[in-house]
Amino acid sequence: MASGSSSFYKGSDLIHDYSCFTCEENDLNTEAQHFCPKCEHYLCDKCVKIHGDYFKKHVVYGRRDMQKWAGFSMDRCAQHGKELEVHCDDNQELCCSVCVAFNHRLCSSISHLRDLARGFLNTAEFKQLPAAVDKMRSRLDELKNERMKDQTSLNDSHKNIISEIKDLRKEINQILDKLEKRTVEQLDSMMEDLEKSIKDDLEACAHMHDKLGIMIAKLKKSASKNKESSSYIGFRKCESKLSEANCLVQEIKEKERMKFKSDENVLPFLRNLNSLGNVDNVYVYKAQSSSLYKVHMYKCNIEGICELPSGEVVIAERNNDRLMLLNRQFEVIGHCHLPLPPRHMCHTKGSEVAVAVTGIDASTISTMHAIHFHALTKGKLQSVRKFTIDFQCISIAHHLEKLYLCSFNALYLYTMNGNIIQKLYEDNSSYRTMHNCAVSPDGERIYVTNQIHSKFITLDTSGQVLSTVEDPDLKYPSGLCVSPSGHVFVCGETSNTVVQVVPEGRKKLVIVAREVDGLCSPHSVWFSEQTSTLIIGNLSNNSITVVKLC
Known part of the structure; x- marks a missing residue:
């Protein structure tokens, strides 16, 4: 933007960056030195004195405050203050005569605004704009309120x-x-x-x-x-x-x-530390919208959910002993029959899932417990391999070619070939003290839900308890999942909630989804980082609840 007495000649006309409005009305070409936002007029030194005599309470800005000149008039160019006359179709810009002379002389398509505006008041585009603006302003108000809450939450987090x-x-x-x-x-x-x-x-x-x-x-x-x-x-x-x-x-x-003689490891270790720990920016998710998707004709128990890298979703359904394959629109596009009812399922690698099954083997008329591996091949789920175990596995998790298997009271570490490595954790304080397990992306923490005592427990790699969470918003915790980025989500089966827990497992972060979002005894859960959605399997229900998060 020019300042002072900046101008240039075009033919015999002197073009100013801002011209006096009053002089223009009298067919005079005088450069403006002042601006009145109340009148939306640019004024020269002579006209500003007359303006001051008539409008003593109007605040007028001089050239020293030129940053306050722009943006007051809808019909005037924000850069030059002259009346907007044409539209540059090449650059999709509204232009005044100075804009055209300076910046658009080589443009091939210039349209007059009067021609473009003819009949525009009756178009749907124009009529819908106020509603769109109101909607955006409401959203901005909501966002402002949310950020104010976030500010309070930030202060609390800091403390x-x-x-x-x-x-x-x-x-x-x-x-x-x-x-x-x-x-x-x-x-x-x-x-x-x-x-x-x-x-x-x-x-x-x-x-x-x-x-x-x-x-x-x-x-x-x-x-x-x-x-x-x-x-x-x-x-x-x-x-x-x-x-x-x-x-x-x-x-x-x-x-x-x-x-x-001091321990030679102590002082170098302390000197090499940069801090007592890392302060991470934890994403706090909130429900934005929710939808129900029917996956079966009758009520069923969805024991496990996981998403494949290709975007398909696999569901382990116990009542009919099968795995169901869903597309990205959560439509059932295939299924695979299992020899025994599934209790839980986890993703291992690529297009492969591991399923914990248990029940009466028809061929031997005896109880059998096993881990079955299935893979998506040519659009179909097909059995790959299996191994048997000597206890009822109700939950399974995978990390770095190791399997974590939960019985009702203990957590075991297995190889992918079915060899036991060790028993990591055991709680015989009552019946069914364990329900579900998951592992952090770095493998340093193992998360376990204890339904009978309504506890969310975090273990280290040796099975030692690091923390225990008991929260009224997390009653009878069942399904849980950990995303590749470390976000932890837990189902409260009787509180009808899905809760986000801090990655360290020490406390609840926020309630992500509730009964109003379509939850009814949430039993299993999966978080898709590809789409920022929670996929929730409700107990004894023929639908999954899909909650879009923000």
């Missing part, structure tokens, strides 16, 4: 994280205090032993000193009386005692003195 940091510091201090106490106890014990050793040495020295004095006195006495035999005997005994004293002196001199 909570500060509290967590201080708690961590206290725990570190407690650990250091214990280490110091143990080290001092070792020092005190060594001090006691060394004090006793010094006391014993002092007594031994004193005793040897006196013994040598007595022996040498007796030897001198025998020698003074020329008693050769007695003197010889005394000499040999004194010589022996002298050798004994020499050994005592050497022994005392060689005794190790007390000293302290």
Whole structure:
């Protein structure tokens, strides 16, 4: 934008960046030096004085405040202040005469606004605009309110994280205090032993000193009386005692003195730390919309849900012993019969899923428990391999070619070939203390739901409990899932909720979906990061609930 008296000649006309509105009305070409937003008029030095006499309360901006000139008039160019006259079809821009002269001389298609506007008031496009603006303004108000809530939540999160940091510091201090106490106890014990050793040495020295004095006195006495035999005997005994004293002196001199050597790993480890931990930006999801999709003619129990990399969704349905294949529109496009009812399912790799099945084997008329692997091949789910286990598996999870299998009371780690590695965790406090399990993307945390006690438990890789969450919004927790980015979602079967939990598993983050979103005893859940949607299987229901998140 030009300033001061900027202008240029076109033919015989002088074109200003801003022209005085009043002078233009009188067919005069004068550059504007002032702007009145109330009148939406650009004024020269002469006209601004007349304007001031008539409108004393109007605020007028001079050239020093030119950033305030633009944007006040709908019909005027925001850049040059002149009347908008044409539309550049090449650049899709509204233009004044200065715009055309400066920026659009080479454009091939210029349309007059009067021609474009003829009959425009009666078009549907124009009539729908106010509603669209109102809708957007309402959405902006909602967004503003949400961000205000987020601001409050952010302050709360900041306080909570500060509290967590201080708690961590206290725990570190407690650990250091214990280490110091143990080290001092070792020092005190060594001090006691060394004090006793010094006391014993002092007594031994004193005793040897006196013994040598007595022996040498007796030897001198025998020698003074020329008693050769007695003197010889005394000499040999004194010589022996002298050798004994020499050994005592050497022994005392060689005794190790007390000293302290710090653990060489402690200080370098602490010095290499940049902080006490990382503060991550955790996405908090909210339900935006929800829909129900019918997947069966009759009520059924959907035990497991997972999405394949290609976008298809696989559902394990117990009542009819089968896997169902859904397309991206959640339409059933295929199914695969299972020899036994499925209890749970997880994605392993590529287009493969692992299904935990249990029931009566018709061929042997005996109970059988097994893990079946199926893969999507040429648009169909086909059996790949299987292995049997000796307990009823009610949940299965996969991470780095390892399988995590849950019984009603224990969690086991297996190889993909069916060999047990170890029992990770067990809780025999009551019947059915475990229902579902999942693993964090880095494999450092294992999440478990305990329905009978309404607990969400987080374990480390050795099976030690890191944290336990009990929340009124998470009653009778059942299904859970962890996304590739680490977002954790848990079903509250009797609270009719799906709750997002912090990745560390320490606390509930937010209720993502509720009964109003179509939940009815949510039993299984999957979060699709491709589409930001939750896919929820309700207990004894023939539909899945799909919740779009934002």
